[in-house]
Amino acid sequence: AQSVSQHNHHVILSEAASLELGCNYSYGGTVNLFWYVQYPGQHLQLLLKYFSGDPLVKGIKGFEAEFIKSKFSFNLRKPSVQWSDTAEYFCAVNAPGTYKYIFGTGTRLKVLA
Amino acid sequence: ETGVTQTPRHLVMGMTNKKSLKCEQHLGHNAMYWYKQSAKKPLELMFVYSLEERVENNSVPSRFSPECPNSSHLFLHLHTLQPEDSALYLCASSRERTGDGGEQFFGPGTRLTVL
Numbered sequence: 001a002q003s004v005s006q007h008n009h010h011v012i013l014s015e016a017a018s019l020e021l022g023c024n025y026s027y028g029g030t031v032n033l034f035w036y037v038q039y040p041g042q043h044l045q046l047l048l049k050y051f052s053g054d055p056l057v058k059g060i061k062g063f064e065a066e067f068i069k070s071k072f073s074f075n076l077r078k079p080s081v082q083w084s085d086t087a088e089y090f091c092a093v094n095a096p097g098t099y100k101y102i103f104g105t106g107t108r109l110k111v112l113a
Numbered sequence: 114e115t116g117v118t119q120t121p122r123h124l125v126m127g128m129t130n131k132k133s134l135k136c137e138q139h140l141g142h143n144a145m146y147w148y149k150q151s152a153k154k155p156l157e158l159m160f161v162y163s164l165e166e167r168v169e170n171n172s173v174p175s176r177f178s179p180e181c182p183n184s185s186h187l188f189l190h191l192h193t194l195q196p197e198d199s200a201l202y203l204c205a206s207s208r209e210r211t212g213d214g215g216e217q218f219f220g221p222g223t224r225l226t227v228l
Contacts, residue, residue, distance in 0.1 A: 044219040099169050103156035
């Protein structure tokens, strides 16, 4: 069965620290990949997405993610986090041509000022 | 109002009650989704409608019954629920009609508690 694993459930960082959140998926075919973010008290919203082409994708607020097909991974990175990045981050996979989206369990990030 | 709205935001119901959750999208999208979000579990896709036709039904118990009267509105009718159905129910919409994996826009959710 298709699944998405996010290895870090809780991450605490100080401001200006670098961030990397892991995401691995299990699916044999072509995939579309997403990172969504949920800031406290707000809706889930798209951070970035990968459909095809350059495996390094850039999103909003300085976030980027790299698709490594051989590792079935789509890790999220940010060189220097800010207090305002405190949120829950969700990785998701979609099989092209389907409406099925598979989400990970989420990673709660807390950035200390 | 813009985006995806959901009502009510909070709902407490007994196991014998019948209630409905409502979702409305103001984005002109063609597909709408219901998800269940439980603590420490991934979002679970429950139902998908594309142009008012149900296209995904992920083995959801029959005590959950979706309805999509038009492309802007989506309902989830609840009947004889169990305490383990307590969760946050999220509605989402996307522009695509053909399941091209486009961005989903989420509502704020309805926090459901079943007593």
